[in-house]
Amino acid sequence: AKKQGRNNFQVYDVMLDAKAYEEMQIENELRKALEREEFVLHYQPIVNLCKNEIKGAEALIRWENERVGKVPPDQFIPIAEETGLIIPIGEWVLKTALLQLKDWHENGLENLTMSVNLSIRQFYQPNLLAMIREAIELARIEPCFLTIEITESMTMDVEKASVILRELKKLGVGISIDDFGTGYSSLSYLKRFPIDHLKIDRCFVRDIAENKSDENIATTIILMAHNLGLSVIAEGVETASQLKLLRQHRCNEAQGYHFSRPVPAEEFARIKVSS
Numbered sequence: 001a002k003k004q005g006r007n008n009f010q011v012y013d014v015m016l017d018a019k020a021y022e023e024m025q026i027e028n029e030l031r032k033a034l035e036r037e038e039f040v041l042h043y044q045p046i047v048n049l050c051k052n053e054i055k056g057a058e059a060l061i062r063w064e065n066e067r068v069g070k071v072p073p074d075q076f077i078p079i080a081e082e083t084g085l086i087i088p089i090g091e092w093v094l095k096t097a098l099l100q101l102k103d104w105h106e107n108g109l110e111n112l113t114m115s116v117n118l119s120i121r122q123f124y125q126p127n128l129l130a131m132i133r134e135a136i137e138l139a140r141i142e143p144c145f146l147t148i149e150i151t152e153s154m155t156m157d158v159e160k161a162s163v164i165l166r167e168l169k170k171l172g173v174g175i176s177i178d179d180f181g182t183g184y185s186s187l188s189y190l191k192r193f194p195i196d197h198l199k200i201d202r203c204f205v206r207d208i209a210e211n212k213s214d215e216n217i218a219t220t221i222i223l224m225a226h227n228l229g230l231s232v233i234a235e236g237v238e239t240a241s242q243l244k245l246l247r248q249h250r251c252n253e254a255q256g257y258h259f260s261r262p263v264p265a266e267e268f269a270r271i272k273v274s275s
């Protein structure tokens with residue numbers, strides 16, 4: 001028995017090494033990904049449920065590398081955050097997304113907005129505000145067409161974040177709270193930050209048509225947000241029955257596979273909204 005235990009331990013050790021090795025390889029490749037131009041942005045429509053039309057796009061990063069293949073953002077963004085690579089990557093995302101938006105504005109999609117995810121780590125970058133201003137100027141768009149999406153994080157310096165968010169608000173940039181309801185301090189965020197939109201996390205949307213208590217949670221979030229003067233975006237809408245319920249409860253906007261998956265820029269203009 002003793003011998004077997006030891007073997008098991010060795011197997012476990014080897015597996016740990018394999019995982020650590022993979023992460024190290026991802027990190028090494030990630031360091032060269034920007035200059036090799038391995039990132040692209042995909043865009044997912046955000047649909048206004050009153051008008052039944054596309055109101056905006058959310059930019060979502062994609063990475064494909066020769067050695068490590070396609071790595072989803074949930075896997076490489078945390079590594080980019082740990083290593084600080086999120087700073088140059090985040091700048092590339094913002095500039096690329098806003099230049100794309102400018103192109104759409106000039107080609108028939110005049111009022112489209114662009115939502116860009118901002119990592120909490122970027123709030124510790126000393127020149128974040130200057131970088132955002134520069135990206136807006138570079139693309140020559142009005143700041144009100146940009147929305148920043150932030151998630152809650154336990155490691156966040158709330159004081160620092162609220163100073164930056166207030167400056168962004170002054171500039172006219174929109175602010176969304178992403179994945180609302182999944183964190184630790186959602187409600188205190190609403191009190192402390194100048195939020196415009198709240199995105200209901202898709203875990204609360206998934207079963208709303210089958211599960212009464214999930215429906216109650218979603219409708220309560222919508223009511224609360226409206227009482228605070230915020231608009232509500234439902235994430236992860238995949239079916240017509242989810243959409244119908246969200247409409248009934250006066251959810252303002254929706255996003256999800258029901259309308260479209262995130263797609264390359266060339267495909268975005270061809271998306272048609274189905275009700």
Ligand code: C2E
Nearest residue numbers: 060061073074077093117118119236237238255256257262
């Ligand atoms: P998120 O900001 O919550 O983005 C929504 C995620 O849900 C996206 O996954 C999107 O593809 C997926 N999704 C959209 N509609 C549906 C649906 O109907 N059903 C299901 N099951 N999923 C849906 P994705 O693109 O893999 O991104 C994952 C996360 O990675 C994002 O979550 C965001 O936190 C992060 N991320 C992506 N791009 C960036 C970026 O440019 N910067 C930063 N800092 N984070 C990013």
Ligand code: CA
Nearest residue numbers: 058117149178
């Ligand atoms: Ca988001």
Ligand code: CA
Nearest residue numbers: 178179199235
């Ligand atoms: Ca989200």
Ligand code: CA
Nearest residue numbers: 151178179201
């Ligand atoms: Ca998320």
